[in-house]
Amino acid sequence: MPSETVPLKIVARCRPLLESEQGSGKKVKVSGHNITLEHGGQENSFTFDNCYAAEVKANQIYRDSCDSLIQKALLGYNVTLMTFGATGSGKSYLMSGTYDDPGIIPCVNRSVFNSLEASKGKKEFFVTVSFLEVLDEKMLDLLNPHSDKMRVREHPQLGIYVDGLSELVVHSGEELAHLYEQGNRARKIGMTGDVGAHRSRATAIFFINIEQKDSSSKVGLRSTITQVDLAGIESADTSSSGKAVLEVIKASEQGGHVPYRNSVVTRLLQESLGGNAITLMFATISPADKSSHESLETLQNARRANRSVKNHVKVNLEETTSIISDLRDEITQLRSKVAMNNNNKDDVLRLGELIHDLQVAKRQTWEEKERMSAKFEEERKINLANKARCVSEQGILDWVMDTKKQGNKDVRERILLLQKEKDQLTLEYKRKREQINEMKEKLQTNIAAYSKLAESGQARESDTKQKVTAIHELKEKVKKETEQLKETKNRLKDVQDKLRAEKEAVQDQGQVKGNAELRQILEREERKRLEMEDHAVVVDELERVKLETQHQKAEIQMAVSQGRTYDQTEAMDMEMELVELRGEKSVVSLEIQVLQEEKMRLEKSLETAYKRQKEEMEIQQLQHFQTFRQYREMFEEQKTVLEQRYRNLLNDAIQDAVFLSTRNNELVQENQALKQEIAEQKDKLTALGGRAK
Numbered sequence: 001m002p003s004e005t006v007p008l009k010i011v012a013r014c015r016p017l018l019e020s021e022q023g024s025g026k027k028v029k030v031s032g033h034n035i036t037l038e039h040g041g042q043e044n045s046f047t048f049d050n051c052y053a054a055e056v057k058a059n060q061i062y063r064d065s066c067d068s069l070i071q072k073a074l075l076g077y078n079v080t081l082m083t084f085g086a087t088g089s090g091k092s093y094l095m096s097g098t099y100d101d102p103g104i105i106p107c108v109n110r111s112v113f114n115s116l117e118a119s120k121g122k123k124e125f126f127v128t129v130s131f132l133e134v135l136d137e138k139m140l141d142l143l144n145p146h147s148d149k150m151r152v153r154e155h156p157q158l159g160i161y162v163d164g165l166s167e168l169v170v171h172s173g174e175e176l177a178h179l180y181e182q183g184n185r186a187r188k189i190g191m192t193g194d195v196g197a198h199r200s201r202a203t204a205i206f207f208i209n210i211e212q213k214d215s216s217s218k219v220g221l222r223s224t225i226t227q228v229d230l231a232g233i234e235s236a237d238t239s240s241s242g243k244a245v246l247e248v249i250k251a252s253e254q255g256g257h258v259p260y261r262n263s264v265v266t267r268l269l270q271e272s273l274g275g276n277a278i279t280l281m282f283a284t285i286s287p288a289d290k291s292s293h294e295s296l297e298t299l300q301n302a303r304r305a306n307r308s309v310k311n312h313v314k315v316n317l318e319e320t321t322s323i324i325s326d327l328r329d330e331i332t333q334l335r336s337k338v339a340m341n342n343n344n345k346d347d348v349l350r351l352g353e354l355i356h357d358l359q360v361a362k363r364q365t366w367e368e369k370e371r372m373s374a375k376f377e378e379e380r381k382i383n384l385a386n387k388a389r390c391v392s393e394q395g396i397l398d399w400v401m402d403t404k405k406q407g408n409k410d411v412r413e414r415i416l417l418l419q420k421e422k423d424q425l426t427l428e429y430k431r432k433r434e435q436i437n438e439m440k441e442k443l444q445t446n447i448a449a450y451s452k453l454a455e456s457g458q459a460r461e462s463d464t465k466q467k468v469t470a471i472h473e474l475k476e477k478v479k480k481e482t483e484q485l486k487e488t489k490n491r492l493k494d495v496q497d498k499l500r501a502e503k504e505a506v507q508d509q510g511q512v513k514g515n516a517e518l519r520q521i522l523e524r525e526e527r528k529r530l531e532m533e534d535h536a537v538v539v540d541e542l543e544r545v546k547l548e549t550q551h552q553k554a555e556i557q558m559a560v561s562q563g564r565t566y567d568q569t570e571a572m573d574m575e576m577e578l579v580e581l582r583g584e585k586s587v588v589s590l591e592i593q594v595l596q597e598e599k600m601r602l603e604k605s606l607e608t609a610y611k612r613q614k615e616e617m618e619i620q621q622l623q624h625f626q627t628f629r630q631y632r633e634m635f636e637e638q639k640t641v642l643e644q645r646y647r648n649l650l651n652d653a654i655q656d657a658v659f660l661s662t663r664n665n666e667l668v669q670e671n672q673a674l675k676q677e678i679a680e681q682k683d684k685l686t687a688l689g690g691r692a693k
């Protein structure tokens with residue numbers, strides 16, 4: 001199939017000014033395909049395939065500049081999207097983004113399956129992913145952080161690949177996004193052992209391999225979307241992969257040898273930087289004053305890359321079956337040659353290589369990839385959990401929550417909705433509470449003012465009436481608002497209960513069950529929440545009683561000041577009311593006491609449960625340890641027995657050898673003696689013969 005030569009596409013992206021950089025000045029202007037950067041008092045203009053200012057979101061950049069390339073990938077072309085810029089210029093943000101502002105990779109993940117699913121029925125497709133981090137020339141498998149050695153190798157027909165890197169089969173856009181998120185989280189929480197400043201020197205590469213078969217024809221298409229978050233290209237740091245990419249660009253400009261083999265990343269990007277891939281490079285820059293030198297260098301090097309790196313792209317046909325049969329033919333021929341040429345060293349080495357290539361090609365079948373993927377999936381759960389345990393509890397928690405979320409998308413959505421509802425209700429509740437508090441304060445002030453006026457005995461009837469009406473109205477309002485507050489509170493409680501139930505259901509399915517410490521943290525949080533809720537109820541109740549009492553007092557004062565006398569029935573009613581209020585107060589006090597006792601009881605039972613679980617775990621650990629020790633002792637015993645047996649065998653063999661050697665010597669000597677005797681006999685016979693003559 002003929003190839004087409006295409007230059008590297010360049011998209012310039014200027015990130016926003018950070019809070020810490022405010023006031024440092026904006027040096028970048030973007031207009032259409034042009035970007036202008038001011039440096040050293042001079043304006044430097046560049047024209048690229050596209051240029052984006054800080055306010056443009058990644059999903060728009062994806063739609064404008066990447067979607068057409070992803071559609072090309074679905075037609076069988078390899079496509080690479082890579083960042084290129086200084087540390088802190090916004091490379092990772094652009095590629096990964098955030099929950100609210102998803103980056104390029106999440107957009108690609110979504111688009112790939114949307115498009116593939118649209119062609120369902122006409123085509124069969126098969127998608128796998130791998131996620132790799134390269135730090136200081138060491139490769140780390142982000143989806144399955146194992147410690148087995150990985151190597152960059154080249155297959156004559158399939159191209160460059162990483163031997164030992166997990167390749168997981170994905171069946172949906174959700175799975176794809178989920179694996180990417182998990183790999184990214186593994187990067188973020190430092191599961192792979194890198195921390196702080198080292199991260200800037202790390203390059204992350206997310207591979208999406210797509211194979212498609214037309215239902216009517218046997219030949220399919222194969223393509224790879226390679227998405228690279230490149231390490232910073234600081235000139236001072238000679239070991240970074242960013243720097244190695246820069247060397248490749250410079251060498252391409254000069255012509256001649258291109259040093260792809262100088263670093264793992266350039267080796268892996270060989271096809272993207274001068275081979276069979278359509279490559280888009282995001283030149284990322286910061287608008288800050290202090291970064292203008294680095295920004296200028298980035299844009300200059302991006303222009304260089306656009307002018308000098310030429311890719312030769314073609315549709316990749318899926319030819320595994322013919323590759324396998326070609327390799328088999330070659331191996332058969334070489335085998336006969338090796339047999340005839342008496343194991344010629346070069347032929348034997350070549351035969352070894354061919355057999356390895358055949359094994360790799362055989363692994364390309366969809367069935368084999370599914371089988372391997374299931375194996376990686378099992379391995380990676382163990383590896384990720386182990387790594388997470390070494391890092392932090394939070395890491396485990398994140399990992400666990402995420403696993404469960406993936407297991408049940410509906411639950412995740414329900415939790416999100418409930419969370420949103422809870423936030424809204426909490427806000428409403430707070431607002432209402434504040435309003436009521438203000439009204440209560442006003443009411444108290446009014447009552448106090450009225451009491452003072454009444455006690456002075458100089459109040460005019462119209463004034464008193466007005467004040468009393470105002471107090472009544474306010475009191476009604478407080479009552480109404482308090483009712484509404486109660487209703488909001490009940491709704492909030494309902495939502496909280498539902499949310500808790502959903503979360504508990506999720507937690508029960510996961511590993512939290514086995515993690516006593518983690519469970520204790522959750523239980524403690526839950527207890528604190530309940531205590532606070534109870535406290536709020538008690539405070540509300542007390543306040544209500546206080547307010548009622550004050551109000552009654554004010555009403556009596558008001559009546560007295562109006563010169564009112566009470567008849568016996570009224571006095572009795574009032575007395576009854578007072579008794580009721582007192583009773584109510586003592587009920588609330590009693591409730592507080594009960595709640596406190598309940599709290600203590602719960603605390604105690606939780607402590608006991610925790611202790612019991614801890615003890616059980618310790619016992620289990622001890623049992624495991626004992627079993628392990630028994631096995632080790634058994635193994636040691638068997639080892640000693642075996643060693644003894646081998647030693648005896650060896651001694652026997654040595655003795656046999658010594659005996660045989662001695663016997664051999666004896667036989668040699670006997671042989672010599674016999675030879676001597678024969679010779680002597682011959683001599684004697686010769687002598688006798690002579691005499692007879």
Ligand SMILES: Nc1ncnc2c1ncn2[C@@H]1O[C@H](COP(=O)(O)OP(=O)(O)OP(=O)(O)O)[C@@H](O)[C@H]1O
Pocket residue numbers: 015016018054085086087088089090091092093094199200231232
């Ligand atoms: N579009 C954006 N909107 C808001 N903040 C951004 C944006 N782009 C980058 N940032 C912020 O700028 C800072 C640097 O970004 P980022 O970490 O992506 O840079 P980087 O080039 O990947 O750095 P490094 O090479 O150290 O990994 C971060 O605090 C990031 O949140």
